[in-house]
Amino acid sequence: VLRTSAPAEDDAVCYQHPDGVRRLSLKAAPVFDEHQRMVAVVGTIVDVTARYDAQQERERLIRALEQSNSTLETFAYVASHDLKAPLRGISNLSDWIEESLGASAEGQVRDYFALLRDRVQRMTSLVDGILCYARAGGESGTETLSMPALLTETIDLLQPSSKVRIDVDCPPLEVHTSKVRLQQILLN
Numbered sequence: 001v002l003r004t005s006a007p008a009e010d011d012a013v014c015y016q017h018p019d020g021v022r023r024l025s026l027k028a029a030p031v032f033d034e035h036q037r038m039v040a041v042v043g044t045i046v047d048v049t050a051r052y053d054a055q056q057e058r059e060r061l062i063r064a065l066e067q068s069n070s071t072l073e074t075f076a077y078v079a080s081h082d083l084k085a086p087l088r089g090i091s092n093l094s095d096w097i098e099e100s101l102g103a104s105a106e107g108q109v110r111d112y113f114a115l116l117r118d119r120v121q122r123m124t125s126l127v128d129g130i131l132c133y134a135r136a137g138g139e140s141g142t143e144t145l146s147m148p149a150l151l152t153e154t155i156d157l158l159q160p161s162s163k164v165r166i167d168v169d170c171p172p173l174e175v176h177t178s179k180v181r182l183q184q185i186l187l188n
Contacts (some may be wrong), residue, residue: 012048023049080131084124091120122157129180145182147173154186 015022028043098105098113105113132141148170155166175182 012052021049022047023052076131080127083127087120087124087127091117094120119156119159122153126157126180126183129183132180142176142178144174144176145179147171147175150179150183151186154183157183157187 012023012025015024025046025048026043027046028041030038031040031042033039094113094116098110101109148168151168151170155168160166
């Protein structure tokens with residue numbers, strides 16, 4: 001019998017069995033007679049190998065999950081940066097074009113530039129939300145949302161073809177949930 005350096009339990013020992021190393025938990029208690037003299041020792045031996053192996057597997061899976069989460073967070077950060085760079089470029093370009101047009105950009109043209117910048121901001125917010133979601137291990141903050149407004153915003157993000165008609169008949173419903181999660185569901 002060899003004492004392990006990292007026993008399965010405080011009192012576990014390793015035993016070389018023909019089937020392999022077994023981990024045993026040993027417990028003993030003295031038995032006293034009416035004169036308080038120890039007359040015997042009662043003990044138990046419990047094979048805790050399966051519990052020890054399960055604990056080792058659990059710890060291995062936790063380490064693997066932590067590594068996977070770290071990789072996911074790194075990916076989300078890089079993807080977020082890579083997605084936001086073209087959005088910043090689009091926003092800057094629209095500002096420059098509008099400045100170049102100066103006073104000649106009137107009415108509907110200015111509205112188009114405002115719409116373009118609004119959609120760039122929405123997309124930036126969506127990317128930020130996904131990054132936040134990835135950093136929090138899948139949890140994102142909840143807020144009270146107006147469903148008609150969220151549906152309208154989501155349809156705007158989809159930019160449906162002029163040949164497509166989307167009618168929204170939603171009562172003035174408010175929900176308390178994650179905007180990022182619900183919007184991802186609606187977009188999909």
